[in-house]
Structure formats: C-alpha cells, structure tokens
Amino acid sequence: MVITRGRYWFHYIFDLDASTPTETILIPDQFDPLLPAESSTFSDIHVVMAINWDNDSAFLAFNLAVSFCLMNQPPPDPKAQGVQIWRVELALDDQRRGIGLKASHLASFPLEPSINRICCQSIRGSYIALTLLSDQHEDCQLTFVIDWNQANGDQMNYPRRFLHPPYGKQPDAIHILPGNKLFTIAHGGVMIFDYFSIPETHSLPPVDFTDATAMPLWRERGLGIDLGLRSPSISKPFVCSHSIRSSIRGRDTVHGVIIDYPYNEGPSEPLGRTVKLVEKLNVRKKVHGYYGFNKAIILSGRVGTYLFNYSWPDEENDDLSPVLLRSEGTSRFCEFGPFLDEQSGRVVIPADVTSIPKARHDRMEVWDFSLLVK
Numbered sequence: 001m002v003i004t005r006g007r008y009w010f011h012y013i014f015d016l017d018a019s020t021p022t023e024t025i026l027i028p029d030q031f032d033p034l035l036p037a038e039s040s041t042f043s044d045i046h047v048v049m050a051i052n053w054d055n056d057s058a059f060l061a062f063n064l065a066v067s068f069c070l071m072n073q074p075p076p077d078p079k080a081q082g083v084q085i086w087r088v089e090l091a092l093d094d095q096r097r098g099i100g101l102k103a104s105h106l107a108s109f110p111l112e113p114s115i116n117r118i119c120c121q122s123i124r125g126s127y128i129a130l131t132l133l134s135d136q137h138e139d140c141q142l143t144f145v146i147d148w149n150q151a152n153g154d155q156m157n158y159p160r161r162f163l164h165p166p167y168g169k170q171p172d173a174i175h176i177l178p179g180n181k182l183f184t185i186a187h188g189g190v191m192i193f194d195y196f197s198i199p200e201t202h203s204l205p206p207v208d209f210t211d212a213t214a215m216p217l218w219r220e221r222g223l224g225i226d227l228g229l230r231s232p233s234i235s236k237p238f239v240c241s242h243s244i245r246s247s248i249r250g251r252d253t254v255h256g257v258i259i260d261y262p263y264n265e266g267p268s269e270p271l272g273r274t275v276k277l278v279e280k281l282n283v284r285k286k287v288h289g290y291y292g293f294n295k296a297i298i299l300s301g302r303v304g305t306y307l308f309n310y311s312w313p314d315e316e317n318d319d320l321s322p323v324l325l326r327s328e329g330t331s332r333f334c335e336f337g338p339f340l341d342e343q344s345g346r347v348v349i350p351a352d353v354t355s356i357p358k359a360r361h362d363r364m365e366v367w368d369f370s371l372l373v374k
Helices: 357-362
Strands: 045-053 061-070 082-092 098-110 117-124 127-133 141-147 160-163 173-177 181-186 189-194 218-220 243-249 254-260 272-278 288-291 295-300 304-309 323-326 339-341 346-350 364-368
Touching: 061 117, 082 127, 117 173, 127 173, 189 272, 218 272, 243 288, 295 339, 304 346
Parallel strands: 045 117
Antiparallel strands: 045 061, 061 082, 082 098, 117 127, 127 141, 141 160, 173 181, 181 189, 189 218, 243 254, 254 272, 288 295, 295 304, 304 323, 339 346, 346 364
C-alpha cells in the first residue's frame, strides 16, 4: 500500500477527499490470469511495489514497479513470477481537471521459478534493484540491478548486475540513488555502492556462490540496526538541494544519513555521514512504524499510536514532543503499516488481523492529523 502525493492510493484507488471514498481498480486483472484455477490470491501471491516520482511532470505522474511471485507452489506459467513496470498519470477531463489516475504498461520480465520471495526493491529511471530470496542458494538473498528496458520480454536471460558484498548480504531496504549508486541498509550497517562497476551477467549465480562481487564506496556501522528490521523503519531517500538524506530507526535512536550531493568521491572526504535525530526513543522495539523526512508515526500495540517530529542539524524545530493520536487500550496486530503522508497530514492504519477475515484485507482507517502539523 502506498499513499501518493495527491489523494490516491492503489492498486485500488481511493479519493480520500471524497465524503465516501469508493474504490477504483487501477490495473484490472493484473494477477488473475497468471494464477492457478484453484487459488486464494491473498495467500498465494506475494507482491512488492516501488515508485519513482516524475518531478518534471506538470501533473502527478510516476513509474510503478510491481514484483510478484507465488508462495506455495511452482508457478503454472513463467509469467506468474515476474516484474511489471507501469506508467501512472493523472487522468484529466476536457477542462484539464484531475478526475483520477490511469496506468499504461511499460515493460515486464519474468523471475526464475526458484525465487521464493521478493525481499525489497527500488526503481529509478530505467533501472530497478531487487533483493530476491532463493532457498536453493547458500547465500539465499541475491541483489540485482536491472535495466528494465533491456529486460523487457519473456526470456530469463536478460542482463543484470549481481551486487553481492562481503558483508551485509541480507539488506532490509535498498534504494537506487542518482548517479548509478545503490544505498543498502542491513544488519551490517548502511552502505553505498557503484553498481556500474559490476560486470553484467545473464542468469542467477551458482547455488554455492558466496564470493563478493562488489565493495562499498562507503560504510557506516554501529547504528543498532537489528537483523530483520522492518522496511518502513527506514525512510525513502530525500534529494535535497545539496544532499540526499534518509532516516533510519535503530534500537532506541532515529539516525539520519546525510550524503553530500554531488558526491564526494575523492579519498579525502567521506561519501556520507550519520547524525542522531532522536535519542532514547521510549517505545517497545517490536512496533509498527513509518519514518519520513521530519515526522514518524509509531503504532505500539496496547500503548497507542504516536506521531513525533525530528529535525536535522541544519534545521530548527521547537516542538519535538510526541503527540498521542490514539490510545489503543487493546493489542492491535497488523500485517503491515501504518503509512504516513507528511504533506497532506494523513495516516492510514490497516485493520487488526484478529478481526474477521474479510476485514483483514478490505478494511483501512484513514486519520487526518493536518491540524497538528500546520
């Protein structure tokens, strides 16, 4: 689930400004033809999405990467495990007023049947980065950077760059940065790679392959990043005027990563540095959270749901105290989320998975906290 910069989220789209939000399907029959005849879509298919915003467009527009694989059985069709790239744009009426979103297909390519799961992904321009889980491999997580224009088609022998460092081989999040760089966050620390320095290959590595194919240009350890950190505990990269920034939740600290941009690629200056944005974060470790540029939201089970701010060293923010949005009173178990839109002032909370089965997949709560942040 993703909140866009406007009012919509998908694959079902809801206008959150409407008095009664009604779902609209963005891409009809996207997965149904690829699944077995006897299939439960929610249990059998694993889907991961990523967005690349088009900041040069006069209207809302972005490229959407959708990667999917079957969880419990060999794929019945080679296309049942793969990656789709879509162009999503604002749909306009005759008066050039926005009336919704429309999607057009750009590219697609298959994934090998041995792939069990998509762990994380990122898209920027014509490149997509994927970390894939393959239980057959000794090093079971495999990270690739792929030009989706070149990979477009039905064949599996498309060119790809296999990024396999000597440490941090199981990233919790990956982000393609400008200038052919890949930013990874793992238990071994945060790292930046030049993926153009890696030769192209056309297949998965041998199952016993464990050698390093890339060394990081920069690495920072000691951030208290736990193995298995939830990806929403890591913000997307924010490209600022002279830097690229990201916030990361450690055990009890929110760290900020500052990467000077244009990059410092000489030997005298480090490529990046880390700062502390919030210290002694007094919440339970196993919580659902979402971290943005200056704000984060934490859903802490029985305790409550909190919104809090943080500022970067070159900013001023007088109010850093957490705001209680809601006292839960009872434990709330969610499969994912919450999600935060810093610009519109909205939070989307998924349904409690202990509720009825239909509500697990269909019910969402949208909270508007714009009065608290404006």
